[in-house]
Amino acid sequence: MVGGRRFGERVLRLYLPLGFFLVAMLFPFYWMAITSIKPNRELYSAKIMPLIVHQPTLQHYVDLLEQTNFLTWTYNTILVAVVTTVVSLVLGAMIAYPLARLNFPGAAVVAIGVAATYLVPQPLLFIPMSDVINRLGLSNTLSAVMLTYPTLLIPFCAWLLMGYFKSVPRELEEAARIDGASRFQAMLRVVLPLCTPGLLSAGIFAFTLAQNEFLYALIFLTKSDVRTVPVGAITELIRGDVFYWGQLMAAALLGSIPVALIYSFFVDYYVASLTAGSVKN
Amino acid sequence: MAVRPASVARPAPVAGRPFALGRAVEREGVFSWLMLVPGILFLLAFVAYPFFYGIFLSLQERRVASAGTFVGLANFAALAQDPVFWQVTRNTFVYTILATLVKMVGGLAMALVINQQFRGRNLARAFLLLPFIVPTVLSTVAWMWILDPTFSVINWSLLHSGLVKENFSWLGNKTLAMVSIIGVNTWRGLPFYGITLLAGLQTISPDLYEAAAIDGASVTQRFRHITLPVLKPVLIIVTMFSVIFTFSDFQLPYVLTHGGPANATHLFATHAFDVGMSAGVLGMGAAEALAMLPALAILIVGLTLYLRRE
Numbered sequence: 072m073v074g075g076r077r078f079g080e081r082v083l084r085l086y087l088p089l090g091f092f093l094v095a096m097l098f099p100f101y102w103m104a105i106t107s108i109k110p111n112r113e114l115y116s117a118k119i120m121p122l123i124v125h126q127p128t129l130q131h132y133v134d135l136l137e138q139t140n141f142l143t144w145t146y147n148t149i150l151v152a153v154v155t156t157v158v159s160l161v162l163g164a165m166i167a168y169p170l171a172r173l174n175f176p177g178a179a180v181v182a183i184g185v186a187a188t189y190l191v192p193q194p195l196l197f198i199p200m201s202d203v204i205n206r207l208g209l210s211n212t213l214s215a216v217m218l219t220y221p222t223l224l225i226p227f228c229a230w231l232l233m234g235y236f237k238s239v240p241r242e243l244e245e246a247a248r249i250d251g252a253s254r255f256q257a258m259l260r261v262v263l264p265l266c267t268p269g270l271l272s273a274g275i276f277a278f279t280l281a282q283n284e285f286l287y288a289l290i291f292l293t294k295s296d297v298r299t300v301p302v303g304a305i306t307e308l309i310r311g312d313v314f315y316w317g318q319l320m321a322a323a324l325l326g327s328i329p330v331a332l333i334y335s336f337f338v339d340y341y342v343a344s345l346t347a348g349s350v351k352n
Numbered sequence: 353m354a355v356r357p358a359s360v361a362r363p364a365p366v367a368g369r370p371f372a373l374g375r376a377v378e379r380e381g382v383f384s385w386l387m388l389v390p391g392i393l394f395l396l397a398f399v400a401y402p403f404f405y406g407i408f409l410s411l412q413e414r415r416v417a418s419a420g421t422f423v424g425l426a427n428f429a430a431l432a433q434d435p436v437f438w439q440v441t442r443n444t445f446v447y448t449i450l451a452t453l454v455k456m457v458g459g460l461a462m463a464l465v466i467n468q469q470f471r472g473r474n475l476a477r478a479f480l481l482l483p484f485i486v487p488t489v490l491s492t493v494a495w496m497w498i499l500d501p502t503f504s505v506i507n508w509s510l511l512h513s514g515l516v517k518e519n520f521s522w523l524g525n526k527t528l529a530m531v532s533i534i535g536v537n538t539w540r541g542l543p544f545y546g547i548t549l550l551a552g553l554q555t556i557s558p559d560l561y562e563a564a565a566i567d568g569a570s571v572t573q574r575f576r577h578i579t580l581p582v583l584k585p586v587l588i589i590v591t592m593f594s595v596i597f598t599f600s601d602f603q604l605p606y607v608l609t610h611g612g613p614a615n616a617t618h619l620f621a622t623h624a625f626d627v628g629m630s631a632g633v634l635g636m637g638a639a640e641a642l643a644m645l646p647a648l649a650i651l652i653v654g655l656t657l658y659l660r661r662e
Contacts, residue, residue: 088465096480096543102505103494110610114503121505136532162391169384174383181388186659188399188471190593190652192600194621196399196644198628198638199406203398222429226392283487285603286621290629305607316497317621323490331605334485338478341485347546 091153100327107131114316131317132325135308140179140295141322151213151299153280159277160270162221163228168258170229171236172244189226190307193286196222197286201290215291216299220281227280228273231347235269248349272344274293275337282330385431409638416632422615427639434497435617436623444619446530448599451537456540456591460583461546467553477547484543492607495536499608524618526616529609535616537604545590552586553579591653600644617635620644 080306106114108127113119135141170182200219209215239262247257253297288299295307304322308315332340374381415422431437448628464476483491498505499522507519519557522532556578564574607609611618611626618626620643628637 085465085468085470089470092462092465092480092546093476094541095541096483098400098485099491099539100482102492102498108496117503117508121503121508124470141616161513162394166391169387173380175384178384181392183391183660186656188395189654190596190655191399191444191619192648193623194404194600194602194642195641195648196402196658198624198634198641199402199409201629202634203402203405203408219398225395228586229391249539254378254380277594279485283489285487285489285606286625301487304493305489305571310577314464314496319493320497324492326490327486330485331482331486335478338474338481342477342547342551343483344465346548 088153089136097348103324106346107324109317111317122314126132131315131321133320135325137164138319139307139322140298140303141300141325144298144300147213148299148301148326151216151220152278154217155224156274156277158217159224159228160223160274161227164226164232164270164274166229166265167232167236168262171233172239172241172262185226185229189230189318190220193223197290200287204291210291211294211297212293213297216287219287219291220284224277224280228277231273231276231344232266232269234347235266235344239265246279250341254344268292268340268343271337272340272347275341276344278333279330279341289339358644372471393657402584406638406642410642411636412635414635416631416634418476420635427636428643430636431643432626433637436618437643439615440618440623440640441643442617443530444599447534447537447601447605447617448595450467451534451598452591452595453543454534454538455541455594458542459590460548460587462546463549463553466550477550481547483540484547488540488603489607491540492536492604495532495539496523496608499532519546523609524613526613529613529617533608536608537598537601537656539627540604541594543599546610548590549583549586550620552583556582588658590653592658596648596651599647 084255105124106120108129110126110128110130113125119125138179153265160309165183166185170185174317178185189351204215204219241267243261244257247261252260283301284299285301288302289305292302293299295303298306301323304319304326308319310323409420411424412420413423413424413426436471441640450640462480466473466480470476497503501519501521501524504519505520506522509514510516520528523529558608560578561574566580569577601619602625605617605619606622606625609617611622615623624637624640627633627640630638
């Protein structure tokens with residue numbers, strides 16, 4: 072039997088703080104969910120106890136799907152995220168491979184350049200970028216964001232994959248080369264398959280980053296039918312001073328589902344990519 | 353078998369030999385650059401070029417859809433005279449420093465809590481990371497409603513528990529609005545610290561603690577002499593990352609307060625957006641965005657060098 076004192080200590084050191092963190096981190100999602108199913112008379116009443124739903128309704132979801140372009144926004148968001156993730160993975164891997172495994176002139180400059188590019192935040196670039204996209208005639212096309220998102224994602228993928236590529240022993244590649252494989256074949260058939268976890272981690276992280284992007288989408292996508300979910304919600308469910316809270320929460324919840332779903336399947340890969348740069352074993 | 357470093361400077365294989373092209377591609381230097389070129393060209397076109405073009409814009413009097421005229425440093429001089437610019441500068445530093453401190457301490461606490469043995473630890477870790485993965489704009493919308501002037505659930509709880517007599521205007525009062533954006537930034541970023549530091553903690557062998565305990569080291573001593581030194585590199589990298597992206601934050605203040613009330617929560621990024629995009633004064637907006645550069649450059653160069661050294 073565990074003594075009462077031991078148990079008390081465990082409550083104090085584990086259960087209380089853990090409970091605090093869980094409630095603090097998850098309450099906004101609970102709030103999002105119950106707000107989205109409250110009828111307006113419950114939402115806008117200071118008298119009714121707000122912590123639970125008294126008469127749940129799906130009206131806000133119906134309105135969101137019938138009165139707005141939410142499904143189009145969702146399609147746009149996912150399409151852009153998938154395309155930019157794939158492009159960034161391919162180009163990122165192509166940068167990471169020589170940096171991690173080959174000797175070539177200019178390697179140090181390229182490595183520093185890629186690391187620095189990863190750290191340049193968007194707000195430093197968005198004003199000149201808007202002019203560039205305008206001159207290319209790409210305003211209000213999904214190509215505008217498909218071209219600009221990879222600026223964030225390629226350096227990230229390259230940087231993350233370098234670590235994985237370095238971990239594959241050189242002998243494997245050399246054996247393949249002796250057997251007659253070209254450098255490209257050795258990379259494609261030997262090194263890349265061994266780095267599948269790294270490709271998955273980078274891909275999942277890039278996908279969530281692409282879904283999270285807001286600034287470029289806000290600037291470049293000003294027509295309803297090309298908008299992404301975050302931009303659509305902010306610009307069309309808030310009109311002037313009028314906030315459609317029920318629909319906003321329904322949109323926030325539905326818009327979070329694709330990311331949350333992918334994340335729930337690949338938590339370990341996601342955490343691996345989160346910690347890859349900062350933790351060395 | 354040793355791989356000799358090849359160089360592009362070497363004479364090309366004599367033309368006419370079979371597979372000359374194929375052999376050239378097999379050279380380490382040639383192959384490397386063939387792989388690099390697409391990505392590097394892309395980054396030059398869409399990162400390096402906009403960056404230098406932004407510097408060029410900042411030296412111009414330029415509005416959307418009209419030609420610019422070169423004005424030298426006039427935009428920067430105008431900013432230096434503008435009290436709003438200095439308020440934005442102060443806001444950005446207050447926001448970054450306070451949010452970073454809270455996230456660092458809170459994240460360390462979170463990591464130490466989850467690092468204990470308990471059932472469902474992986475599940476708890478997955479749930480605690482949710483604020484960090486959900487798109488910021490969408491979760492910030494939920495926070496707007498939580499902090500609503502009339503229907504705030506925080507106000508409701510405080511009133512009904514008898515702790516306060518009146519509603520707080522979370523986003524309408526200058527100080528409270530700053531507290532609110534710092535709070536929401538903390539909510540979103542704390543798990544990033546927590547989970548990354550947890551990974552750092554897990555690299556510490558339990559034997560170390562046992563040995564130290566046998567030698568009579570107290571809990572505080574063990575924390576100071578074992579935990580902190582191991583965590584230090586992780587903490588430095590995580591903090592520098594987080595500082596860069598907090599300092600240049602746009603989404604959260606833009607959605608939650610839009611810089612208000614009376615510019616009290618405008619950061620460099622949101623204010624540069626209002627000037628450059630909403631008002632269409634590209635030159636001045638570009639100049640204001642570049643005002644972030646000195647502080648960012650120190651951080652970026654520092655972190656790049658630190659990462660290279662690792």
